[in-house]
Amino acid sequence: MSRKFASKTALSILAGVFAAIGAASAATFESSKVSFRDVTGTIEIRTTSGDEMDVEIRQGKQQHSIEVVEKDGQVIITGERWREEETRDCCNTRIMREFNPRQGRELTTGEPVDEGFFEDYPTIIVNMPFEGDVEFIDARMKLKMDRLGGALSLDACYVYGEASDVDQAVIGVVHGSRLVIGNVAAALEIDISGDADVMAGDAAMVDIDIAGPGDVILGAVDGMMDVSIAGSGIVRTTRLDGPLTVRIAGSGGVAVKGGYADRLRATVDGSGGVYFGGAVKQPELRLFGSSEVRMKSVTGRVEKHGQGTVYVGDKVFDDE
Numbered sequence: 001m002s003r004k005f006a007s008k009t010a011l012s013i014l015a016g017v018f019a020a021i022g023a024a025s026a027a028t029f030e031s032s033k034v035s036f037r038d039v040t041g042t043i044e045i046r047t048t049s050g051d052e053m054d055v056e057i058r059q060g061k062q063q064h065s066i067e068v069v070e071k072d073g074q075v076i077i078t079g080e081r082w083r084e085e086e087t088r089d090c091c092n093t094r095i096m097r098e099f100n101p102r103q104g105r106e107l108t109t110g111e112p113v114d115e116g117f118f119e120d121y122p123t124i125i126v127n128m129p130f131e132g133d134v135e136f137i138d139a140r141m142k143l144k145m146d147r148l149g150g151a152l153s154l155d156a157c158y159v160y161g162e163a164s165d166v167d168q169a170v171i172g173v174v175h176g177s178r179l180v181i182g183n184v185a186a187a188l189e190i191d192i193s194g195d196a197d198v199m200a201g202d203a204a205m206v207d208i209d210i211a212g213p214g215d216v217i218l219g220a221v222d223g224m225m226d227v228s229i230a231g232s233g234i235v236r237t238t239r240l241d242g243p244l245t246v247r248i249a250g251s252g253g254v255a256v257k258g259g260y261a262d263r264l265r266a267t268v269d270g271s272g273g274v275y276f277g278g279a280v281k282q283p284e285l286r287l288f289g290s291s292e293v294r295m296k297s298v299t300g301r302v303e304k305h306g307q308g309t310v311y312v313g314d315k316v317f318d319d320e
Helices: 005-021 114-118
Strands: 024-029 034-039 040-048 053-058 069-073 076-079 121-128 131-136 140-145 149-155 158-165 168-174 178-181 184-193 198-200 203-211 215-221 224-231 234-241 244-250 253-256 258-262 266-269 273-281 286-291 292-299 303-305 309-312
Touching: 034 121, 053 076, 158 168, 168 178, 203 215, 203 234, 224 234, 224 253, 234 273, 244 253, 244 273, 266 273, 266 292, 286 292, 286 309
Parallel strands: 034 076, 034 131, 040 121, 040 140, 131 149, 140 158, 149 168, 158 178, 168 184, 178 198, 184 203, 198 215, 203 224, 215 234, 224 244, 234 253, 234 258, 244 266, 253 273, 258 273, 266 286, 273 292, 286 303, 292 309
Antiparallel strands: 024 053, 053 121, 069 076
């Protein structure tokens, strides 16, 4: 065993021990990937031009066990599971699709973060390479993250905070979460369950799934956008240039300020609607209940099924 490898292995083991028992601890790893699992607390991700990762843990008002190890080129930071969740993952409810299709559409209130709650838990500060990846699994956190050249994968029961630009992102948040992220160079996937908000900048392509009254606000999308809403969720974007697919069950809505949809496929069942403030080519619409679709202009044939209302410009489309 080389001296360097032995030193690195010992450092990984000691980091886990120190983080678990010390009021404050720090360790350095030769890694560009970090995974947070079952962590509750304040998390700061700072990116650097170096090739090492520094992890610092500061305990809060109460002592909580945190284990830090390096395995297969990834730094894994593991916290404590909540006692009432020992037999189930806290994010299992994320896949629930219960809703009232006639529920009135309301925007979320944007409740402030509970600072007192997070003061009891650790603050974890990670300085890592810019070209790295960050993963969160079942986290409850107040987050602040610098611009990242890699991927952000976030499957969190609760997150409140902000992240800067990333290369790609998969974001799963549940009730009460409020997250702001910057531009996403490649694909952006968002999954919201309950009353939660996600605001993002520009993206190359977007896939959104909302169950409940969640809100998503986006910049420009230069590619396809696929949206599924069960409930009263709202998706708004400044511009779309690419195909748009929308599925709504309930009173949810999708609003695009401008751009060009080279294909629009929309299925709406309930009182929801789709609003496209640009040009649409050959829309295929299946509208039931009191649903509606509004488009600024259309080229090609409008294919419509169901009793919903369709507007082209300021006029009601008549398919007879």
